[in-house]
Amino acid sequence: MTNSLLSQQLDALLTNETNFIANLSNASALLYQSLSDINWAGFYLYDETNDELHLGPFQGKVACMHIKNGSGVCGTALQQQKVLRVDNVHEFAGHIACDSASNSEIVVPLIKDDKIIGVLDIDSPSLSRFSPEDEVELVEFSKILLKHI
Numbered sequence: 001m002t003n004s005l006l007s008q009q010l011d012a013l014l015t016n017e018t019n020f021i022a023n024l025s026n027a028s029a030l031l032y033q034s035l036s037d038i039n040w041a042g043f044y045l046y047d048e049t050n051d052e053l054h055l056g057p058f059q060g061k062v063a064c065m066h067i068k069n070g071s072g073v074c075g076t077a078l079q080q081q082k083v084l085r086v087d088n089v090h091e092f093a094g095h096i097a098c099d100s101a102s103n104s105e106i107v108v109p110l111i112k113d114d115k116i117i118g119v120l121d122i123d124s125p126s127l128s129r130f131s132p133e134d135e136v137e138l139v140e141f142s143k144i145l146l147k148h149i
Contacts, residue, residue, distance in 0.1 A: 003140060004137045004140060004141070006030070006031075006034055006137060006141055007137070007140050007141050007143075007144045009030060009034070010027060010030055010141060010144050010145060011144050011147075011148075013026055013027075013030065014026065014027070014144075014145070014148035015148075017148065018148075020149050021056075021057060023145065023148050023149055024042075024043050024056055024057040024145075024149075025057040027043075027057075027141075027145050028041050028042040028043060028057050028058050028059050029059055031059070031122065031141070032059030032060065033059075035122065037124050037125070037126050037129055038060075038122055038123065038124045038129070039060055039061070039099065039101055039102060039123055039124060039125050040058065040059070040060030040061065040063065040098075040099060040102065040121070040122065040123040041058065041059050041060060041121075041122045041123075042055075042056060042057055042058020042059060042060065042063070042120075042121060043056035043057055043058065043110075043118055043119065043120055043121070044056055044067060044074050044118050044119050044121060045117065045118035046078065046116045046117060046118045046119075048116075050066075051068070051069045052066050052067060052068045052069055052075075053066070053067040053068075053069070053074055053075060053078060053118060053119065054066060056118060058121075060099070060123070061098075061099050061101075062098075063098045063099070064096055064098040067096060071094055071096060072092075072094055072095055072096035073086050073089060073092055073095060073096075073105050073107050073121075074096075074107050074119050074121050075096075076094070076107075077107035077108070077109050077119055078109055078116065078118075078119055081109050081111065081116075082109065083106070083107065083108050083109070083135055083138075083139060084105075084106070084107045085105075085106045085130045085132075085134075085135055086104060086105045086106070087104055087127060087128040087130075088103060088104065088127050088128070089102060089103060089104060089105050089123075090103070099123065101125045102123035102124065102125060103124065103125055103126060103127045103129075104123070104124045104126060104127055104128055104129040104130060105121065105122065105123050105124070105130075106121075106122050106130040106134065106135060106138060107119050107120065107121050107122075108120040108135075108138050108139055108142045110142055110145070110146060111146075112146045112149065117146070117149065120138065120141075120142055120145075122138070
């Protein structure tokens, strides 16, 4: 059962839609329009062949197209298979600066039936933008998304 309005909206939006790219596209648009004080929201998809993330559907400025497993915040979240909430990306060892305006970031790994799909990545121009409550909400949002893919 979904709790947050954002997750309820996503669930309604994706009901009966089976297109993977369309679902990721609408999910990123919903996040970008609904969350305050963010400058990027989207997905990096896992390429098992090259063991890296490839840019997927997103909203925001142009972004890095390939991220190696273990590199930057996205690659580290992928490697560790855990949510990373970074208050100041400039203090994160190995941070990849796709947009110099981004100062904080949250990354949620997307794993379904033990298969790595990729990561949800959200950036903010503000330091310490993402709270523990945001993390809970975005993990829930990701579970709803994974139900529809």
